[in-house]
Amino acid sequence: MSEAENVLRIRPDGPNVVTGDVVIVTPVRIREMKTAVLCRCGHSSDKPFCDGTHVKIGFADPAHMPTDAETGIESVGRVTITPQPNGPNKCEGPLTIRDAGGRNSACNSALLCRCGGSHTKPFCDGTHEKIGFTG
Numbered sequence: 352m353s354e355a356e357n358v359l360r361i362r363p364d365g366p367n368v369v370t371g372d373v374v375i376v377t378p379v380r381i382r383e384m385k386t387a388v389l390c391r392c393g394h395s396s397d398k399p400f401c402d403g404t405h406v407k408i409g410f411a412d413p414a415h416m417p418t419d420a421e422t423g424i425e426s427v428g429r430v431t432i433t434p435q436p437n438g439p440n441k442c443e444g445p446l447t448i449r450d451a452g453g454r455n456s457a458c459n460s461a462l463l464c465r466c467g468g469s470h471t472k473p474f475c476d477g478t479h480e481k482i483g484f485t486g
């Protein structure tokens with residue numbers, strides 16, 4: 352088993368960049384990756400991956416975690432990320448989420464927004480249903 356450190360960095364006005372021992376599960380493929388750049392604006396044509404569309408649409412988010420997010424580091428092992436149909440990225444396994452201010456949040460299970468509309472980014476708050484996100 353790998354002893355990689357799994358870190359998901361929230362990029363201001365941009366994607367989530369995950370590094371470590373990462374598995375991305377899509378309906379068509381299971382990919383083991385060391386780095387995955389995941390769309391969080393909701394408009395990539397290559398979902399769940401970023402294709403740079405956030406720049407074209409002017410996606411704006413400062414990449415700060417909610418103040419009540421768990422703090423800490425939890426990141427050794429394998430993390431599996433499964434985009435939910437028309438919904439968030441489901442993350443299972445040890446992962447440290449790091450915001451633009453260097454604040455860390457530890458999790459073993461998380462639903463991360465990929466529609467761009469959550470009011471509690473990087474976490475999903477159910478807004479994807481209200482805005483009819485597809486992907």
Ligand code: FES
Binds near residue numbers: 479
């Ligand atoms: S995926 Fe954006 S609020 Fe759920």
